Amino acid sequence: MKINTKNIRSQAYIQDIMRLEERWFSNDPNFFVQTSGSTGQPKTISLQKEHMRNSARATLKFLNIEEGSQALLCLPIDKIGGIMMFVRAAEANLDLTILEPSSKPFDFLEENVNFALSAMVPLQISQSLAQLQRAGKLIAGGGPLSPRLIRQIIENKAQLWHSYGMTETISHIALRQISPVLADAFKVLPGVTISLNAQSCLTISAPAIGVEKLETKDLAQLIGEDEFLWKGRLDNVVLSGGLKLYPEELEQKIDLSENFILAGRDNPILGQELLLIIESEQPLDEQLRMAALARLDRLEKPKEILYLKSFIYTSNGKIKRSETLSQALALRPNKG
Incomplete structure (x- = not known):
């Protein structure tokens, strides 16, 4: 060697x-x-x-x-x-x-x-x-x-x-x-x-x-x-209105240049609802948003898009999903 x-x-x-x-x-x-x-x-x-x-x-x-x-x-x-x-x-x-x-x-x-x-x-x-x-x-x-x-x-x-x-x-x-x-x-x-x-x-x-x-x-x-x-991941599954949504699987249908994740938030009617969180300060315009989500079925589309300036990462570059979600919800940046 x-x-x-x-x-x-x-x-x-x-x-x-x-x-x-x-x-x-x-x-x-x-x-x-x-x-x-x-x-x-x-x-x-x-x-x-x-x-x-x-x-x-x-x-x-x-x-x-x-x-x-x-x-x-x-x-x-x-x-x-x-x-x-x-x-x-x-x-x-x-x-x-x-x-x-x-x-x-x-x-x-x-x-x-x-x-x-x-x-x-x-x-x-x-x-x-x-x-x-x-x-x-x-x-x-x-x-x-x-x-x-x-x-x-x-x-x-x-x-x-x-x-x-x-x-x-x-x-x-x-x-x-x-x-x-x-x-x-x-x-x-x-x-x-x-x-x-x-x-x-x-x-x-x-x-x-x-x-x-x-x-x-x-x-x-x-x-x-x-x-x-x-x-x-099992602990990332979103149960929304009786439907199981798998965020990582659905992320493969989304076409964005920015880093992003899908995650669940509590909803009093549905149990949970799907959110899209994008690492950006600028909201997507309507045309880009429609193109990015075009491959998702109606029930797979996120209920809301949140924007966060910087995601939370591990030391070797993996997104800390739960911490990123918590910060996005706490800061409540511009809504999509």
């Missing part, structure tokens, strides 16, 4: 990389990682290094990454996404270029440098569209991909897979191909089995990574034995 840090200006970040390297190659069989905090309070959990190695091997096999290839690490190295890129590089003896996290990682690279494997969050992808072919096989994590961003990824001929997983499953356990061929479903990695519990939430078993019947709060629909459609 080779590590290239020549494009890093911060000596403090280079020291962090050295500490990560020391921790990984130490004799301690355990590795402590902090969860992202997107669905609850951040917490520190202990993972076994052998399980992490097995996870890395599964991804390398799934994506057919050859030993000694070039790889790019531009995610935070204190979270599971960045840590596992490091572990994959160690397992396949990759030539790993590490950058400080930024929204435009290719701005810090020479123009003739290309990679076989990379990982990015949606913000980085949206700011690097013209450079995505240089990323090689690109793993997208840390949040959903909007319909508009998916179209842009395909137009730019990237090789991109959207990941499903969490810190407890040692990053992803399933990947959904976005480009060059757009797949509807996530496909699990080798050694992973899935089922649904009584609430139609995904249950994961993967002995090689130390996961035994982990019941998630992710609503899903199984497609055969090794594929599933992700519908959203």
Whole structure:
């Protein structure tokens, strides 16, 4: 494994990389990682290094990454996404270029440098569209991909897979191909089995990574034995007039360039009503609003649109949905 840090200006970040390297190659069989905090309070959990190695091997096999290839690490190295890129590089003896996290990682690279494997969050992808072919096989994590961003990824001929997983499953356990061929479903990695519990939430078993019947709060629909459609989080479901609305699923029908979420608010008649919250100070004009919501059925359309100058995010860029909703309701910005 080779590590290239020549494009890093911060000596403090280079020291962090050295500490990560020391921790990984130490004799301690355990590795402590902090969860992202997107669905609850951040917490520190202990993972076994052998399980992490097995996870890395599964991804390398799934994506057919050859030993000694070039790889790019531009995610935070204190979270599971960045840590596992490091572990994959160690397992396949990759030539790993590490950058400080930024929204435009290719701005810090020479123009003739290309990679076989990379990982990015949606913000980085949206700011690097013209450079995505240089990323090689690109793993997208840390949040959903909007319909508009998916179209842009395909137009730019990237090789991109959207990941499903969490810190407890040692990053992803399933990947959904976005480009060059757009797949509807996530496909699990080798050694992973899935089922649904009584609430139609995904249950994961993967002995090689130390996961035994982990019941998630992710609503899903199984497609055969090794594929599933992700519908959203159980605790985000909106019950409106007897109808179950799945915000994350409906968000895939909304075409906006701004960040946004759908969420529920109490309603004395309906039980709950659906809200659209947009990260913007300026309300949409009527024409843009109609175009953005055109694919939603009548009963799926939000009852109100709220605008918030800045959403609340975790340290690695995930939207904190409940906190963002609370702030939007408390501030009551311009109504749509």
